[in-house]
Amino acid sequence: LAYPDRPPSPVNVTVTQLKANSATVSWDVPEGDVVIGYAILQQRQDGQMQRFIREVNTTNRACVLWDLAEDADYIIQVQSIGLYGESQASKRVHFRTLKETDRLPSNSSNQGDITMEGLDKDRQLQTGEIIIIVAVLLMWAAVIALFCRQYDIIKDNDSNNNKEKTKPSSEHSTPERPSGGLLRSK
Numbered sequence: 001l002a003y004p005d006r007p008p009s010p011v012n013v014t015v016t017q018l019k020a021n022s023a024t025v026s027w028d029v030p031e032g033d034v035v036i037g038y039a040i041l042q043q044r045q046d047g048q049m050q051r052f053i054r055e056v057n058t059t060n061r062a063c064v065l066w067d068l069a070e071d072a073d074y075i076i077q078v079q080s081i082g083l084y085g086e087s088q089a090s091k092r093v094h095f096r097t098l099k100e101t102d103r104l105p106s107n108s109s110n111q112g113d114i115t116m117e118g119l120d121k122d123r124q125l126q127t128g129e130i131i132i133i134v135a136v137l138l139m140w141a142a143v144i145a146l147f148c149r150q151y152d153i154i155k156d157n158d159s160n161n162n163k164e165k166t167k168p169s170s171e172h173s174t175p176e177r178p179s180g181g182l183l184r185s186k
Contacts, residue, residue, distance in 0.1 A: 005084035007033040013078050015095040020070035023095060026062035027078050037081035038063070041089065045073035056081060071099045 010027035017024040029035050037056035042065055043049070053063060068074065073096050077089040 005082070007035050007080040007082035007087045009087045010038070010078045010080050010090045013076070013090045013093045015076070015093060017064075018095065018098055020098045020100045021068050022064060022066050023068065023074075023097065024062055024064050025076055025078065025093075027090065028061065029080055033080075034083055035059075035080045036083060039079040039081060039086060040065075041077045041079075043075050044069070045075055045094070054081070068097050070097050072097050 008030045010029055013025065013027040015023050015025055025040060027038075037054070037058050038060070039055075040053040040063055042051045042053065049069075051065075053065075055063070065074075065076070073094065075092050075094055077092055079089050080087040
């Protein structure tokens, strides 16, 4: 069945940047048709999990698949979304995620260096995040301390005022005198 208004299926669907829990899918769109988005069907080969990713109003020709299970087989198919419907699904592409321990095969010294740099960057990120969190906590502590100090001052003033107000009012029953007395005492 050929639908004249539907765009052609994506071609050259490839999976790159394979990791234990993520991978990147990229594809090409044949020229000539207006493509306004894409849809990706991602499925585990054992049928346990299926995900449908749909993105409209984009010219992207790649998408990151996240939250994948490590050391698992997946099948993906990509469809182009046109103005009048979706294309037929592309050919199925199989890929397998890495094991958490694999990272990158360390058979050449260059790749070993890359993995070490990557790990160091991760560590730096983590310490950076910790520093930010500590800074935020310290700021909050300072704000709370300042607030408490201000609050104490206000409370002290209130209790002083109350004492001054109550003294004259107990001596004189007329309400005009205490306010005058308070002004004088200040």
